[in-house]
Amino acid sequence: NAGVTQTPKFQVLKTGQSMTLQCAQDMNHEYMSWYRQDPGMGLRLIHYSVGAGITDQGEVPNGYNVSRSTTEDFPLRLLSAAPSQTSVYFCASSYADLGTGGDEQFFGPGTRLTVL
Amino acid sequence: GENVEQHPSTLSVQEGDSAVIKCTYSDSASNYFPWYKQELGKRPQLIIDIRSNVGEKKDQRIAVTLNKTAKHFSLHITETQPEDSAVYFCAAALTNFGNEKLTFGTGTRLTIIP
Numbered sequence A: 001n002a003g004v005t006q007t008p009k010f011q012v013l014k015t016g017q018s019m020t021l022q023c024a025q026d027m028n029h030e031y032m033s034w035y036r037q038d039p040g041m042g043l044r045l046i047h048y049s050v051g052a053g054i055t056d057q058g059e060v061p062n063g064y065n066v067s068r069s070t071t072e073d074f075p076l077r078l079l080s081a082a083p084s085q086t087s088v089y090f091c092a093s094s095y096a097d098l099g100t101g102g103d104e105q106f107f108g109p110g111t112r113l114t115v116l
Numbered sequence B: 001g002e003n004v005e006q007h008p009s010t011l012s013v014q015e016g017d018s019a020v021i022k023c024t025y026s027d028s029a030s031n032y033f034p035w036y037k038q039e040l041g042k043r044p045q046l047i048i049d050i051r052s053n054v055g056e057k058k059d060q061r062i063a064v065t066l067n068k069t070a071k072h073f074s075l076h077i078t079e080t081q082p083e084d085s086a087v088y089f090c091a092a093a094l095t096n097f098g099n100e101k102l103t104f105g106t107g108t109r110l111t112i113i114p
Helices: none
Strands: A004-007 A010-013 A019-025 A031-037 A043-051 A054-057 A064-066 A076-078 A087-094 A111-115 B004-007 B010-014 B019-025 B032-038 B045-051 B056-059 B062-067 B072-077 B086-092 B108-113
Touching: A004 A087, A010 A019, A019 A031, A019 A087, A043 A064, B004 B086, B010 B019, B019 B086, B019 B108, B032 B062, B045 B056, B045 B062, B072 B086
Parallel strands: A010 A111, B010 B108
Antiparallel strands: A004 A019, A019 A076, A031 A043, A031 A087, A043 A054, A064 A076, A087 A111, B004 B019, B019 B072, B032 B045, B032 B086, B056 B062, B062 B072, B086 B108
């Protein structure tokens, strides 16, 4: 299994440009999430999904859209990039197992985004 | 929503000594508390986790303790080694049918001094 994969690894955008960060997992996980990591602030949840066709907002959703058309893929769209969105973005996935264990979230390798 | 505070932000420990990192959480309903290790430029990786029905869990040199009444949990690393140098994050979540959203602390940069 490849686990959780993300593309691209690095991206530079100009203010106002739009782009999509890709995330895919081959572990048949129901749950997928997007986090951003900024220095001194830990990881903050942007959006998450509990299954295909179902998404919800996390702590910092403004300026981002998501969709979940398949179990495997969970793309994150930046609608109009701003310098405040410069960050490292991590996608994660986990099982739905009735909370009896195996709650680990598996993280992708991350995308380092710079907005000029 | 949940709020997780983590201390200290930096920690330097002599090789072979123990390191302790502490976290507090605000939502008494949270029932899952993982610890992640992140090396420079890498993804966070789970090192140990604990559920609210357990007070302590140990895995070789790593242990986690949970005090539900006080709403705090701690990571203990004994006999530290240079490869333990990394940033450590605590997190909390309410898991019912799984874990789709973690609230993270702000991280502790641990440096092991040879």
